[in-house]
Amino acid sequence: MNEEQRSLLLKSASLFPPSPGVKLSYGTAGFRADASILQSTVHRVGILAALRSLKTQSVIGLMVTASHNKVTDNGVKIADPSGGMLSQDWEPFADHIANARDPETLVSLIEEFVKKENIPFDGTHSAEILLGRDTRPSGESLLEVAKQGINSVSGAVAHDMGILTTPQLHWMVRARNKGLKATESDYFDQLLSSFSCLMDLIPDGSKINESEDKLMVDGANGVGGEKLEIIKTKLNGLVIEVYNDGKGGGVLNEGVGADFVQKDRVAPHGFSSIHAGIRCASLDGDADRLVYFIVPSNSSSKIDLVDGDKILSLFAVFIKDQLSILDEGDMKGKDNYKARLGVVQTAYANGAATDYLKQLGLEVVFTPTGVKYLHEQAAQYDIGIYFEANGHGTILFSDQFLCWLEARNNELSSISKGSEAQKAALRLLAVSKLINQAVGDALSGLLLVEAILRHMGWSIHKWNALYQDLPSKQLKVKVVDRTACVTANAETVVVSPPGVQEAINAEIAKYHQGRSFIRPSGTEDVIRVYAEASTQEAADSLANSVAAIVDRFLGFSSSQ
Structure with missing residues (x-):
């Protein structure tokens, strides 16, 4: 690093000193905190984004959002060249520079890291960063701070893409690095054309009743509602009514949004018994969950939740069917490519969902909690589907499979155009373009759900009846040191302290369809407990018993 560059970094960093006593860590969702203390962090992540671009010689994304957090919070995260999350290898560096106590320490850390990573930081290489923000009041000023961080790196250029959903920015980064058009208009065009293709390929007689043609969507008073208002005007064959679009004075994520609906099992603000039986959906604040x-007709009852597990199951059924049709067509020909389809879940997936998927003959694997783990595993398949129960997930298609599928579609169009096999190939190609392969995307996911329901001729009630969720319960137990709890097998087995897993197993054995696991929190000294069983009473009892085990081995009473 030359003296001019060093001076530029020091001068810029001195404008945004860190808040005293604040220590932040970069998790799956980046940094998040009250917006009032984030200037220093966002400025330094701007520097990080520029360095990441220099290292990869690719376009990088920086998004200012706190997703489903309250409106007074904000956050910042990086999109890697693939459009996915920041490489885990860089997360410790993100933590170090975010928490550097002064500009001199910050620059020393950067110098050390640049040397270790062999980053071309001599002013002769360029860096390009796409910026986006959601609708939070603090977003605009924080984005300007991020620009100043980026501009303190010689050769770095920031492009403000405006107010976006988080998945839109990830999509843009992925598209740019593939050499494709990557404006918001391009995003909308790709989603709408792919949706239209799937709608055109719906089998005769499969369309759902006109009375079920309407979809009510809770926009969480966030950016997703705004973007859906744009999309719905260009759709054919689907009528959408958007509630909580942010224009009616509602507060972002307050009594609304996918996180609220999924956790509390109640209808969001604006929904009542007049919507009973109608198909409803909810986005989260930055539209990456659905x-x-x-x-219910009785306002005092809980809603029937159709969560990420059910969305995954719907996608898996449809894709499995299309692959079967394609396989039948290939058996008559000479080109029989056996695509490997895999489903990826975490231990938090409801046991009934996992059983259902296995009964379909699908390959189901588990990873530790966290989108980055799910995404990485899904990428190992020709078609990998992952979803968390909270509604975050997507479908990944391998380049090899898509190349084969394109060639197979061309071949079929010349020898048997309009055949069922060719239609299946076209549907799979359309799905690969409609779904956001960079990251979970509530808007693209919603359109895919709607197209598949029409293809299958299913109402939301039939979809919801695929399987019955097992009752479950989640608790958390405060502990002295969460790192004392070590798990294995995708967080389903406790290996330390010794004796904990044996005690949990003994409790599980007492309950019909019992299942329970514990895992340390990634951010606070608590152990999270999950339990499920054949009845809610049994699930609650099992969770309490396992929580007592945690307290006995790891709680404050055990340290006395």
Whole structure:
């Protein structure tokens, strides 16, 4: 690093000193905190984004958002060249520079890291960063701070893409690095054309009743509602009514949004018994999560939640069917490519969902909690589907499979155009373009759900009846040191302290369809407990018993 560059970094960093006593860590969702203390962090992540671009010689994304957090919070995260999350290898560096106590320490850390990573930091290389923000009031000023961080790196250029959903920015980064058009208009065009293709390929007689043609969507008073208002005007064959679009004075994520609906099992603000039985959906604050729900006729009852597990199951059924049709067509020919389809879940997936998927003959694997783990595993398949129960997930298609599928579609169009095999190939190609392969995307996911329901001729009630969720319960137990709890097998088995897993197993054995696991929190000294069983009473009892085990081995009473 030359003296001019060093001076530029020091001068810029001195404008945004860190808040005293604040220590932040970069998690799956980046940094998040009250917006009032984030200037220093966002400025330094701007520097990080520029360095990441220099290292990879690719376009990088920086998003200012706190997703489903309250409106007074904000956050910042990086999109890697693939459009996915920041490489885990860089997360410790993100933590170090975010928490550097002064500009001199910050620059020393940067110098050390640049040397270790062999980053071309001599002013002769360029860096390009796409910026986006959601609708939070603090977003605009924080984005300007991020620009100043980026501009303190010689050769770095920031492009402000405006107010976006988080998945839109990830999509843009992925598209740019593939040499494709990557404006918001391009995003909309790709989603709408792919949706239209799937709608055109719906089998005769499969369309759902006109009375079920309407979809009610809770926009969480966030950016997703705004973008859906744009999309719905260009759709054919689907009528959408958007509630909580942010224009009616509602507060972002307050009594609304996918996180609220999924956790509390109640209808969001604006939904009541007049919507009973109608297909409803909810986005989260930055539109990377999606859940569906059915409002009960009795306002005192809980909603019927159609969560990420059910969305995954719907996608898996459809894709499995299309692959089967394609396989039948290939058996008559000479080109029989056996695509490997895999489903990826975490231990938090409801046991009934996992059993259902296995009964379909699908390969189901588990990873530790966290989108980055799910995404990485899904990428090992020709088609990998992952979803968390909270509604975050997507479908990944391998380049090899898509190349084969394109060639197979061309071949089929010349020898048997309009055949069922060719239609299946076209549907799979359309799915690969409609779904956001960079990251979970509530808008693209919603359109895919709607196209598949029409293809299958299913109402939301039939979809919801695929399987019955097992009752579950989640608790958390405060502990002295969460790192004392070590797990294995995708967080389903405790290996330390010794004796904990044996005690949990003994409790599980007492309950019909019992299952329970514990895992340390990534951010606070608590152990999270999950339990499920055949009845809610049994699930609650099992969770309490396992929580008592945690307290006995790891709680404050055990340290006395």
